[in-house]
Amino acid sequence: MGICGWIVFGFLAGLVARALLPGDQPMGFVRTTLLGVGGSFVGGAVASLLFGHPITHLHPSGFIGAVIGSCLLLVFFGRERGRS
DSSP states (O other): OOOHHHHHHHHHHHHHHHOOOOSOOOOOHHHHHHHHHHHHHHHHHHHHHHHTOOTOOOOOHHHHHHHHHHHHHHHHHHHHHHHO
């Protein structure tokens, strides 16, 4: 999957993560995409290793891991933003 594929995949994962977690998340298109790409990288890599799929191929366990990773990043950055 090319860089454009990672961006679209990450954006979708970020949107799903924001939809799953309640609360106010004031972030735009770019921050949602960055959240999803970061979560996709971390969560997708872990899910791929756990389920034995290649890390560069699109598969359901990778998307689920990407959404979980994005949710974790969203919770983490929400707490950090709340402290300041």
